[in-house]
Amino acid sequence: MEETEDIVRLDGVGLRYGAGAAVLHDLSFAFPAGAFRWLLGESGAGKTSLLRLLTLAVRPTSGRLSLFGSRIETASRRDLPPLRRRIGIVFQGCRLLPHLSAFDNVALPLRLAPRPQALLRADVTEMLRWVGLEQRMAALPCELSSGERQRVAIARAVIARPALLLADEPTGDLDDTQAGRLMQLLAELNRLGTTVVVATHSVALVQRHPAPALRLVDGGLRA
Amino acid sequence: MLKLPQHRLLPVLIAAMVFLAALSGAASLAAARLADQWRGAADGTTVEVPEQDGAAVAALLGPAAHRLSQDELAAVLQPWLGKDAGRLTFALPAVFTLPGSPPAGLEQALVRAAPGALVSHDTVWQEQASALADSVQACGTLTACVVAFVAAGIVVLATGASLAEHQEAIEVIHHLGAADGLIAGKFAARASVLALAGAVAGSVSAALTLLALARLTAPFQPPAPAFTLAALAARLPPAVWALLAVLPLLATLIGWLTAQATARAWLRRLP
Structure with missing residues (x-):
């Protein structure tokens, strides 16, 4: 996919929780539309904190963060939900809603979006077929294997055609075969135009799927 | 959800x-x-006198006063004495009602005309x-x-x-x-x-x-x-x-x- 305008831009961004030490400091980079980026670093390097910034779970405590051209540090609380709906998130540990079926979990972003609901069933069914779970639509998360849950999480993250997909250790609970299948899904999404950022500490995974990478060390970028 | x-x-x-x-x-x-x-119903004066003084007191109170009939008295007593209140054998007092507050000097005049008369004004209760x-x-x-x-x-x-x-x-x-x-x-x-x-x-x-x-x-x-x-x-x-x-x-x-x-x-x- 050809890279065009920046979806994400950070200029000197820092983050600290409360009065604690800075967990991220002086981050400056940009993700063009249609990019695929690895986010690398050891545990505690700041990958999850950076993803929390990009998923609008926290706001930067210094510097400037722009998503889809909107300044986040100055945006009002009311401005954030529409931006969040343009972001797909694959959480560490899936974070599926336990009392909802696979179908309803995947349908959540569509039900939250201000769009016609008439095509919801067809869209969700097609998405579950795409991730190979069309026979498991009615299953609750507790009835799914870890790999199936991860695929439901992926389907939920991409069902609304997000402009930006953020995944935090998406292959952490998967075996090599399932991880390979997941990476094919992410690559396909990227080919269709979604900017994809995947945080991982698996060097092997990165080597099997080469792409530009950001490496975090102690909350800062290392070239 | x-x-x-x-x-x-x-x-x-x-x-x-x-x-x-x-x-x-x-x-x-x-x-x-x-x-x-x-507030609506209770705005008058009630005078009770012995039955034998009824005629004298009626003349004293004038045409504005209304003397309760035996039936009206029976109706007043019915909640306490039952439906046979109108056939009591003992004498009932003569009861008069007057609109508004008691006229000035009424009580003194009643003491002379009918000793034992009771005057009550609704305002009190x-x-x-x-x-x-x-x-x-x-x-x-x-x-x-x-x-x-x-x-x-x-x-x-x-x-x-x-x-x-x-x-x-x-x-x-x-x-x-x-x-x-x-x-x-x-x-x-x-x-x-x-x-x-x-x-x-x-x-x-x-x-x-x-x-x-x-x-x-x-x-x-x-x-x-x-x-x-x-x-x-x-x-x-x-x-x-x-x-x-x-x-x-x-x-x-x-x-x-x-x-x-x-x-x-x-x-x-x-x-």
Whole structure:
């Protein structure tokens, strides 16, 4: 996919929780539309904190963060939900809603979006077929294997055609075969135009799927 | 989307609150009604004299005075002495009613014309009765306010418990782009339904209780005709029926508003 305008831009961004030490400091980079980026670093390097910034779970405590051209540090609380709906998130540990079926979990972003609901069933069914779970639509998360849950999480993250997909250790609970299948899904999404950022500490995974990478060390970028 | 098992107690507690509010409201309405009746009907002077002095006192009081007939006296005594009050063998006093306050010098003139005459003006007990009715009304209003406050508190606690129980799910939905209004609306809708269910139960219970009380406190009313809906409705004033109909709507509104405010305040902790 050809890279065009920046979806994400950070200029000197820092983050600290409360009065604690800075967990991220002086981050400056940009993700063009249609990019695929690895986010690398050891545990505690700041990958999850950076993803929390990009998923609008926290706001930067210094510097400037722009998503889809909107300044986040100055945006009002009311401005954030529409931006969040343009972001797909694959959480560490899936974070599926336990009392909802696979179908309803995947349908959540569509039900939250201000769009016609008439095509919801067809869209969700097609998405579950795409991730190979069309026979498991009615299953609750507790009835799914870890790999199936991860695929439901992926389907939920991409069902609304997000402009930006953020995944935090998406292959952490998967075996090599399932991880390979997941990476094919992410690559396909990227080919269709979604900017994809995947945080991982698996060097092997990165080597099997080469792409530009950001490496975090102690909350800062290392070239 | 969100199931709220912590809300199971909410209808029961709201039912109890509505039951209390209905009883206190009915008492307040009854007190207001009595006060109005007293204010309207009781504005005169009553003179009681021995029967043999009746003619002399009638001449003294003049044409403005009305002497109660034997039938009217019997009707006055009937609640205490029964339907045979008109056939009593002992002498009843002559009773006169005069509009307004007693004329100046009336008591002194009566002492001379009919020793033992009793003069009473309605204002004395009317003021006391009105003060009592006003106190009952004030207590009813205060009780309604306390009940509304407690009901709102119950909704706050129940909604807070549900929010805490579903924190993980709410955070996920929030991250997926749900606006605060949508999430708060789900909780408010659920709280409204539960409050309405409880309030209807409380209102129906209060209606049954008030009907039973109306039956117990009205022994001198004629026996009820055959059971019909109209006869049942007639046992309580229209204002009480209106109160019983409005209370569930008020409880629902309190539930909705309180749950909305609670959920929105809770959601502000999220980014």
